[in-house]
Amino acid sequence: MDIVTGLFYLASAVAYMLYLFFQKERFQESGYLFFGGGFLCHTLTLIMASIRTGYLPVHNLHETLGLAAWAVALVFLFLRQRYRIKIMGVYAAPLALLAYVAAMQVPDLPPTQPEAVYTNFWFFAHVITIFLGEAALAMACGAGILYLLQENAIKEKKRGFFYRRLPSLEQLDGMGYTSIVVGFSALTLGLVTGLLYSKLIWHRFISWDPKEVWSGISWLIYAVLIHERLVGGMRGRKAAWLAITGFAVLLFTLFGVNFFMDGHHGEFTQF
Template identity: 50%
Template sequence: MTLMTVILFLYLLSAAGYIVFLFIQKPVLHRLGFGMLTAGFLAHTFHIGDEFVRLGFFPVHTLHHTLSFTAWTLAGVYLILKYRYRLNILGSFAAPLAAVVAIAAVCIPEVPTEYGHQLKSIWLILHVGFIFIGQACLALACGAGILYLIQDHAIKSKSNRFFLKRLPSLELLDVTGYMFIFTGFTMLTIGLITGFIYAHQVWGRFWSWDPKEIWSGVSWLIYAALLHGRLTSGWRGRRSAVMAIIGFAALVFTFLGVNIFLEGHHDKFTRW
């Protein structure tokens, strides 16, 4: 059994704990979910560090590695949130998502790829690190948005008491979502800027109309519009939740769809 399987197992246990918690609201369940996620995250941190040392560069050069790194940032960002907010229910979104991404990572075999010195650039590490942490924040913002829409519907329709009882207040979901979008957008911006610098070093230009670049730009604009709307004309609540979900869909397409359906200079990072 490889370390990655153990990590996946811990994530799955955590997801199970959080999902059962959604149905049976016993504190022991979300504590179990939290404990397992923490254990999984620590093991995962060790695993990624170990790969880094073994390979001599930041291990994000294949789809296996990028997915693994995505699961790690998702777990990490949720754990940080746990310290600041009492939103245990968001774990029912974050832990299963991390587990699903980890499953995908395990299923996709590691393939040896030739790589050049370009993978060792500090700008690349910063670019990938910031983008992925930003993505994890925006994934959780999407989760908060989904929970917001469910709770909004439960209150308006007056029929679904299952969610009404279990989900927190709309205000808390909205504020948490906003906080995630703000943080995620900042990370994404820094990630894009470091990406430009890296591109300039490697290809000699900041922007080359690569499909991935275009879609990153689209995602960035969606979030920029959302934040602008919130600050200037009070886009909060429902509309903010819907935008968070749309924005995240664009991000997922940028991450996976572009590599699968379109071509560009990022494709070797998702080769399998």
């Protein structure tokens, strides 16, 4: 089943790349179909694993990366339905594939925490919301990159490879903003559930662990972005840069902190 999911994601990424270069509708359609197929297989695998063990498979790097790929897939399919920006698959499919392949590369180690940790409802809510939020913010980063490419083409009057292939600035900006609102909401929920869970386990909301601090920083970046947009009308280029920066910090929070700093999340990304 794992290999089928991987092959679906691979086929989708290849089809989207062909679409990027040749602009043939059938490549895009098959890319979308393969992606959907991959997502279905992936979902089934996750459900089966959860039923078998009784908890969400997130207890090592192998499984967390897998869940990240799944979250990217889910968010992409949602955005694709809503915004119909076909070209976004060029970013999302390889991203899901990358996360999935990386997951397959790291060994599936046995869980290190007592089982009660994984079966707790707050733990489940925390992990799911955080991952969906991060996937949505990954999409926002992608939309930001595409926005910058397109805006540069129009501003510099150099209509090259991307100008023809990318949708309008308005659409990219709109999709980026939707992703950020969705991602930020999920991230907020994720942090709140995390705090509650911490209170439950360690009897304190916050322990100034590096993971917590960096999560706070990423959250603040997105809070600033949304605030500036609502109040000051910050759109376009600056918003795109901030979305990219925010995601870089978020990635560091997700992996960098676990690898380079000590803290109470390390065990979930051990490899």
